[in-house]
Amino acid sequence: YQRRVHGSLCFNEEGVEDVVRRVFFPWYNAYRFLLQNISRWETANQKQFAYNPEVKYTGLGNIMDRWIIAANQNLIKNVRGEMEKYHLYAVVPRLLGYLENLTNWYVRLNRARLKGEVSEEDWVVSLNILLEVLLNHTVLMAPFVPFICDSIYLNLRNVIAQGSKAFEDSVHFLEMPSFDPKLIDEEIERTVEVMQKYIEVARIARERRRVSLKQPITSVTLITDDQKLIASLGPLLRYFEEELNTPTVTFDTNVRKFIRYTTTPNKKELGRRLKKAFDGKLQERFSKLTDDEINEYLTKGKVVIEGIELGEGDLEIKQLLVTEGLPEYVELNGNGQQVLLLDLRQDEKLRLQGVSREVINRVQKLRKKAGLQPEDDIVVFYDAGDSAVISQAVVANLDYIINTVKKPFHPEAERQPHLAPIAKESFEITEGKFTITLCHNSVRINHHHLGSRFGNDSKYISELITAYHRTHHEELAKTNSPLRVTFNGKEIVLKPGEDYTLGYVKK
Numbered sequence: 419y420q421r422r423v424h425g426s427l428c429f430n431e432e433g434v435e436d437v438v439r440r441v442f443f444p445w446y447n448a449y450r451f452l453l454q455n456i457s458r459w460e461t462a463n464q465k466q467f468a469y470n471p472e473v474k475y476t477g478l479g480n481i482m483d484r485w486i487i488a489a490n491q492n493l494i495k496n497v498r499g500e501m502e503k504y505h506l507y508a509v510v511p512r513l514l515g516y517l518e519n520l521t522n523w524y525v526r527l528n529r530a531r532l533k534g535e536v537s538e539e540d541w542v543v544s545l546n547i548l549l550e551v552l553l554n555h556t557v558l559m560a561p562f563v564p565f566i567c568d569s570i571y572l573n574l575r576n577v578i579a580q581g582s583k584a585f586e587d588s589v590h591f592l593e594m595p596s597f598d599p600k601l602i603d604e605e606i607e608r609t610v611e612v613m614q615k616y617i618e619v620a621r622i623a624r625e626r627r628r629v630s631l632k633q634p635i636t637s638v639t640l641i642t643d644d645q646k647l648i649a650s651l652g653p654l655l656r657y658f659e660e661e662l663n664t665p666t667v668t669f670d671t672n673v674r675k676f677i678r679y680t681t682t683p684n685k686k687e688l689g690r691r692l693k694k695a696f697d698g699k700l701q702e703r704f705s706k707l708t709d710d711e712i713n714e715y716l717t718k719g720k721v722v723i724e725g726i727e728l729g730e731g732d733l734e735i736k737q738l739l740v741t742e743g744l745p746e747y748v749e750l751n752g753n754g755q756q757v758l759l760l761d762l763r764q765d766e767k768l769r770l771q772g773v774s775r776e777v778i779n780r781v782q783k784l785r786k787k788a789g790l791q792p793e794d795d796i797v798v799f800y801d802a803g804d805s806a807v808i809s810q811a812v813v814a815n816l817d818y819i820i821n822t823v824k825k826p827f828h829p830e831a832e833r834q835p836h837l838a839p840i841a842k843e844s845f846e847i848t849e850g851k852f853t854i855t856l857c858h859n860s861v862r863i864n865h866h867h868l869g870s871r872f873g874n875d876s877k878y879i880s881e882l883i884t885a886y887h888r889t890h891h892e893e894l895a896k897t898n899s900p901l902r903v904t905f906n907g908k909e910i911v912l913k914p915g916e917d918y919t920l921g922y923v924k925k
Contacts (some may be wrong), residue, residue: 441514442566445522449570451525452548455532458579459792462534469577471584473546474601480531480540483547486524486608486694488603489516489898490691491552495597497558513559523614525658526593532790535824551575553584556594566591582653609650615756616640617661623751623760624662633772634778636761637666643673644717663775665768676750676755678738679712682704688732700724704733757890771818773811773849778822780845784854788841796840797859798823801830805850830855838919862919871917872910879905883918 433764456467478484493516500508511643525548527533532548534541553574560567571589573585578585586592620638624631638658642648652711656665670676683704689696703724707715712735714720722727737754744750764772781798790796802808812827819828830853844853861884868876882903902910912918 441517445517448521449552449573451532452545452552453573454665454792455534456545456549458535459545461793467545467577468579469584469856470546470548471550471582473543474550476541476543476802478547478637480528480543481606482524482527482610482657483543484603485606487547487601488518489519489587490554491597491599491601492604493609494558494595495555495602498594498597499747501594502901510562513562516555523610524548524551525707525801527660540760544708548621549577557589557592557595557853559593560589573878575724591671605650609647609654612647613651613657613757615656615753616758617658618751619751619756620760623749623758623848626751626820627749627760629762632775633764634663634775636663636664636763636765636768637668638662638664639668639670639759639761641673641676641708641757645671645672656779666680673757674709676740676741676759677752679707679709680736680738681707682710682734682736684732692726700726704728707733737857766769767814770807770811770814773820774815776847776849777808777852777854778819779854780843781823781854782842784841784856787843788855788856790840792824795859796856796902797826797828797837799828799833799855799857801853801855802854803851807849808852810849812851838915858919864917864919866916879910879912883912 433774444839460467470885474487478487493512497509499514500506507821528544528548530536530790530912531540531544556567556570568589571592572792575585584592621631629635640648640651640658648671655667663730681704683701685696685701687706692700695856707721711721711723715728715733716735720727737751737752737757739757741750741754746759747763749762751758751760777800785796801811802812816827833855840858842853842855844851862885863880864877865880868879872879882905883901884901886901898912901918903910903912
């Protein structure tokens, strides 16, 4: 990263840090997330994952799959066009913009599918789609980031069939990707872009009212009378609900109830063009367009007034939000194009849902802090302390908590003495303090300790413990006493907590 100062190029460490943070970290995280879930699929199916480049042609049922493929094909088209014209300065911004959509939108909104939590078919399709677009993006970025791209490609190549045109010794031996016009869908790109803008407007509104995204709100109302837009946003409403943490997203077509517009003619441009015809009367007319005329100008980019066509740059139109008479519990917000209304009220059910999300958030942070992987077999215990609200929230939303953390979730009172904590931490939220404890959920062999006691025989001893645990788990947990086994004609005493640790036994 360089910047020019007084005619010379200077290295800028802050610039490098910014590029790493905004570009390489998200890119690497998406790539790592893909490899982790391919590995998880291979473990679950006991076979190697195979990239299928034809998936993108098989009638994708998920709208976000169609969007990211369309955007990827459009990116390839634009990058090839700019590079053929040697407009290299126009290439990198497009690549980075796509990376933003890939990491902050596609991956985040499809985490459950990519982790195999929806269906087997969705799992395979979403992994192939993410692999397809990451592979194309890596090839497009290779001229600008040669070494990183080659490292990423060589790992992705492990699931690409030898002999295919995507299999080479290096990313730099691959041809620049070609685009398929049939896969480009600018309409779906525009629709998702509108969704993104609405969500950003809603987030700003929440921040302004200091309402955390972890707290569910009653509803979000999108204000528009564009019936075509309403129809196109329909399949995306569940993403609105997830991102804005609300059970209800609706539309209100009574736009004039919430929005007013002011128009100001561009006197310099119109005066130059119309000369004496642009008198005070015409200026006043251009300043007082009707709602229908304003709507036509905004949608079509032009409107005819008094026989004069007004186009781009002839009018400045400002959007004013009408907040008078709105109750205190709502927040109206807009960005000049997208306008929405948030109902920030919380009934008891929503309040407890919000508390349960806080608990889930702390569990996930503790798992990450302890260095645990999603596939690690653990059980989670919670102690709500003196907080009746936290206890109520967990009980009322227990299924949601278990489905989210994907692990057993029990009160601390059910933790048996033989369960040694992997990690334990207390947290404080508005509703009170609570403690989370993570323990192994299956027998854990202390191989180092057994090795020091039994040397080369430790492998067979560990297999004995595992086999006995499989058939006598409840008995071992109940007594928590040493395990006595016979090996090579000799009795061996194996101690819980030293030689092995038992998992959770349901009471």
